[in-house]
Amino acid sequence: MSKKILVVAGDGIGPEIVAEAMKVLQALQADGSIDVSIEDALIGGAAYDAAGDPLPAETLEAAKASDAVLLGAVGGPKWEPLHISKRPEKGLLGLRAGLGLFANLRPAILYPQLADASTLKPEVVAGLDIMIVRELTGGIYFGQPRGIETLPSGERKGVNTLVYTESEVDRICRVAFDIAMKRGKKVCSVDKANVLECTEMWREVAVKAVADYPEIELSHMYVDNAAMQLVRAPKQFDVMVTTNMFGDILSDCAAMLTGSIGMLPSASLNADGQGMYEPIHGSAPDIAGRGVANPLATILSVAMMLRYSLDAPAAAERIEKAVSQVLDQGLRTADIMSEGMRQVGTAEMGDAVVAAL
Amino acid sequence: MSKKILVVAGDGIGPEIVAEAMKVLQALQADGSIDVSIEDALIGGAAYDAAGDPLPAETLEAAKASDAVLLGAVGGPKWEPLHISKRPEKGLLGLRAGLGLFANLRPAILYPQLADASTLKPEVVAGLDIMIVRELTGGIYFGQPRGIETLPSGERKGVNTLVYTESEVDRICRVAFDIAMKRGKKVCSVDKANVLECTEMWREVAVKAVADYPEIELSHMYVDNAAMQLVRAPKQFDVMVTTNMFGDILSDCAAMLTGSIGMLPSASLNADGQGMYEPIHGSAPDIAGRGVANPLATILSVAMMLRYSLDAPAAAERIEKAVSQVLDQGLRTADIMSEGMRQVGTAEMGDAVVAAL
Ligand SMILES: CC(C)[C@H](C(=O)O)[C@@H](O)C(=O)O
Ligand SMILES: CC(C)[C@H](C(=O)O)[C@@H](O)C(=O)O
DSSP states (O other): OOEEEEEEEESTTHHHHHHHHHHHHHHHHHTTSOOEEEEEOOOHHHHHHHHSOSSOHHHHHHHHTSSEEEEEEOOOGGGTTSOGGGSHHHHHHHHHHHHTOOEEEEEEEOOGGGGGGOSBOHHHHTTOEEEEEEEOSSGGGTOSSOEEEEOTTSOEEEEEEEEEEHHHHHHHHHHHHHHHHTTTSEEEEEEOTTTOHHHHHHHHHHHHHGGGOTTOEEEEEEHHHHHHHHHHOGGGOSEEEEOHHHHHHHHHHHHHHTTOGGGOEEEEEOTTSOEEEEESSOOOGGGTTTTOSOOHHHHHHHHHHHHHTSOOHHHHHHHHHHHHHHHHTTEEOGGGOOTTSEEOOHHHHHHHHHHHO | OOEEEEEEEESTTHHHHHHHHHHHHHHHHHTTSOOEEEEEOOOHHHHHHHHSOSSOHHHHHHHHTSSEEEEEEOOOGGGTTSOGGGSHHHHHHHHHHHHTOOEEEEEEEOOGGGGGGOSBOHHHHTTOEEEEEEEOSSGGGTOSSOEEEEOTTSOEEEEEEEEEEHHHHHHHHHHHHHHHHTTTSEEEEEEOTTTOHHHHHHHHHHHHHGGGOTTOEEEEEEHHHHHHHHHHOGGGOSEEEEOHHHHHHHHHHHHHHTTOGGGOEEEEEOTTSOEEEEESSOOOGGGTTTTOSOOHHHHHHHHHHHHHTSOOHHHHHHHHHHHHHHHHTTEEOGGGOOTTSEEOOHHHHHHHHHHHO
16 A cells, blocks of 8 residues: 655755655655655745744644655754744654654664764774664653743743653653664663652663563663763664653764764654654755755665655665665765765765665 | 861762872972861762761851862762662752852863873864853752652653753853953853753843953854764864753763863852862772772862962962873873873872972
8 A cells, every 4th residue: 555755845955855865765666666655745944934834734734644754854044033933943843743753763873984974083983883762752842831931020030841751751762672672682771860850760660661671781871971971982882762852962962973964864753653754964054055965864764764664674775775885886975075085966966876776 | 368178078989089189289288389278078978878968067068168179079889779869969969059159160171192092083182172161050950840740640750840040041151251251252152942942041141141241252052063063073162151951961072072081170169259179070989999090180170279269370270280291201090091101090190290299
């Protein structure tokens, strides 16, 4: 049966990189490897400009009716003056909440062909392969009460609330354990249990849940130490699981260890396997429209989509191999360019992946 | 007039490293460079063991009556099973709150003699000199409500609250601006203004406060991007200012960029210039009592103390020069040992600094 994909290209380089990912999807469709129908919709600043809302109701409805959503990127300086409730980011957060995408998978993988791009010494990062599992629909991102109030003194006070229930923690830990079972079977749960009661509870729930996974080796680390250890010896990690806010910070730190965030995809899943897929890099307004952005993270997001939401692991693997092959061929977009390689634009890179399929 | 110093050695390697710092203080006292009286008191696990409380009332009183506090380190696995209210960390948090130490200064400096210790490529970190100014008595560390409650369903819910008032943000930003005026005049304020209203207000307050500092170049960065940029190009930063929680994470990340956290001191100041000084590394229970810990971060904390609380900048500089000199001599504790250098223990390193004074 045909699967439905909703494409929301968003802002900045979003439309350019999504266009290349579409070529890949279409090529797989054409040769019969997958059977998908594709629609598109507005999100982020583009949606605000067209409809006054970073997440129009039709977009959320269309997303709910899809098996998977492919997102480019949202945001840009143009929309920064807007009230927080109208900013492009709200569109993204609204989709996460609206679809219940509680599990954010962010791999930090170092491609051997791009080892030089890292700012870390080769021996520290060679072979790096971490999967960060970030809780995505709870925590301080969504907790109530929140907002800015004026005190009787006339002074303002800003408040946000970190809140988790046991079941929210339990389900994200189990996602991490399930993923680790297919990898190195090691999970490091990151918290600040020595200061924040909420994450003290997080730790207790993780310990309880792992009882159902006798093969998993679960460890715990305070978030400050985790940030240190990512810099000191990142290869000690297999799977990391953590809160929404800590995951936001640590996954970006981990991604940058590879030196090539233009290469890193992500998946955001709900309990039904429905998912949203997007590159971890942003909308890069400074290079938007110039045809130089790296489409590989978006193309690799398609691979994650095929694996996690469309039940097409073989096609996913073909994409991943094709990407590796174009790197072997020496093709590089500007962000990953190095001496002796051939610099190509967004479209040429997309075409090369299609050819390598 | 004689200044009062309270020494709280704490747990793990605390007593050993503080002993070396004491030698340095005593040497400066003996040659007339400073005029101090020194007392000591219990804190952390040691205080819990002796008095059932990680911050006995007498310790807090003695701290309040001092011009400065020198802290070793607190914590260790022995006390992890305790309730969060009795853990060693609570002693530290209680001192911060009790003395109103709202400004935490955490330098991340790469010593040229130790450039090899970094996991980052030399060109990325050579000459690194960042000052992280972390808000220390507010934010999610201290916000109410907090705790774990049981819902009617029987499920538990954990809560912590991120809260800042405008005046709390204003005063920490001004500390950062004042420090930057004596350095590169660049301040990067780190927030998550695109998601957290509390830090949206933070950004607004920072912008308002900088109007009084026409020479300061203020920029803003989201915390996830800041974690990335610290790994990608840390030398872009001069002074960073941020919340308690973000500062905890980013300062440890920044410290580890140097590869030698055994070298890094910190200061925590209140509005009256009273301060607590401590190495940024922890209590290292695994090496405690073996005489191998690096005392230099604690000795450099004494230098910060002389500069910020005891009005003795010349003596501070002598300590810093002496430390640099022992490194030039090739002396290294185990944590910073490298080929061709001479490995020494805690006491020998302390003695060498005293000799180099
Ligand atoms: C754009 C922003 C709201 C978002 C987040 O903080 O979750 C982004 O940083 C990410 O990590 O996907
Ligand atoms: C020990 C702990 C409470 C403390 C903190 O989180 O502030 C430590 O990590 C630090 O940074 O000084």
